[in-house]
Amino acid sequence: MTILAPLLRSSVQTWECDDMGHMNVQFYVAKANEGLDVLAHHLGFGPTQARTPGNGAGTAGAILLPREHHIRFHREQRPGAPLTLEGSVTGREGDTLKVYEELTNTASGVVAATINADVVLADAATRARLALPGVMDEAIDNMMTDVPPHGQARGLEMGPAVDAPALAQADDMGLVYTWQGVVKPAQCDMHGFMLQQHFMGLVSDSIPNLLSQTRGDDRSSDPNIGGAALEYRFVYRQWPRVGDILTLRSGLKHVGPKTYTWAHWMFDVETGKAVATAEAVAVTLDLVARRAIGIPDAMRAHLESKLVPGIGA
Template sequence: MSGMIELARNAVQTWECDQMGHMNVQFYVEKATQGLAALGVNLGLGPRFVRSEGARLFARDHHVRFLREQRPGAPFWLRGGVLEVHDYSLRIYQEMVATASGEVAATFTADVELLDEFTREMKPLPAKAKEKANALLIELPTHGAARGLTLYDPRPAPSLKDAEGLGMVHTYQGEVQAPQCDTQGRLSTRHFMGIVSDSIPNLLAQTRGDDRSKTPSVGGAALEYRFIYRGHPAAGDVLALRSGLKEVGNKTYTWCHWLFDVESGKAVATAEAVAIALDLETRKSIPIPDEMRTLLEGLVIDGLGV
């Protein structure tokens, strides 16, 4: 087993932060996507390969843990390696490290595949790439393992009718815009997460009556996410998100989010997230207030999952 290699280095920008005052979840995923590109270079699947073969690595399944808040101006770097090597896929691991303290701020485990950039057809990994990947094998650190989520096999893809039948909340609908897409005009990995993040104020308003524009003293933060990417929406497609509560714990609650192409009704992504109530003054998690708990427990929907 080798050690992890450096993949990216940057700092948190003010415009990457949300109403909670910390870096928004979509930008963590964006940094991990940049790290994947750098890992591709180390596997012989870098820009030259992409330009000549028209294929690059894409994530199919993401598991993300948020261990420490990242506030504006915070410097960080990403390191990572390979967990498993298969003929058509790799399981990789990355972690975001705070440059000043050396503490791990977030972890990313992903199943990645080599896909044609335009058709998104899966291609076998070149033998040399697998050889190089085997030289970068590492073991999953304990802090990168799932904690609040169970990493079970994804469910069959739900349909929009399934979501409506379950009574899931309509939390987002919009057209895929060109700035949300990669150079091939397909929704970028960051913006899958961005759509879910953008939906949260609507979700809270419809389920709890919250209005985040009123600067409340209690907010929320995600601890863990799992994303299954099931499609490749293009610029101009209209997407809709349906959300539902899976379970409620002492300090945490788990939401499921299903993203659909409105025209076809097919799922393009499914996700679930563990979140906490956050005291916005102390920046610490707090038990779910009794009134909120009673409300949340009445919103739980059986049968949700990724």
């Protein structure tokens, strides 16, 4: 049985939507992370507790921080849609919590997205991991629930994450150069760390360059055809800061009748180290009918020639 606690109630703003006309993937991450702050309150570790010096747990200024996300996008949400987010704990491995969150359309009750996260407690100012305080133990046990079938992974394999790649390795494998830029203050929290929604946002920003180099597409020339993500797995490996230069390399892992699976590797240009790896299942979207369309045979043959063996998140 799945029992979820109330976390957020909000709506889709126009500025949260992209050229597909629906809420962009990065804002699902933003809402999920905001929901974690509320979940901490339900676990007996609310904002007052976190801010109190000398609370005996060494956790003043601590936050719940996802180290991995799995997100399924069930129904697109368009401007003005009312949203409700609920969540709970589904497991514990030492000081790592398994957290499940479910975003629904408040009016219809239809599930918009499901989010599973591996979550740790961390010092907000340094990102150093902390032990879960004893004050949470009973509340964690009381909030344990099951992940419902529709919240499970569907198109992605959720095995162990790949070893952290290096930028040189990505280039040797022939991954496509899809994005590069500098981390801006507006993308960071008060301590100068890039917010997790922007990991997803940078990948989203890269997609037009990715498609232009792998399929020859230019979405700006065809307003009737777009794309949509169905499922994402994100593994966060480092925490970029203001002024860091990031670059993205992407490759095609799998091509199916309607879907294709991309892998995205994000690196710090200065160090060459991976800051995140991700996989995404995506479809081509008819923006008039608002439905997925199949991949033409000629396009599939072209995409299959771009497959990169051994790539993943």
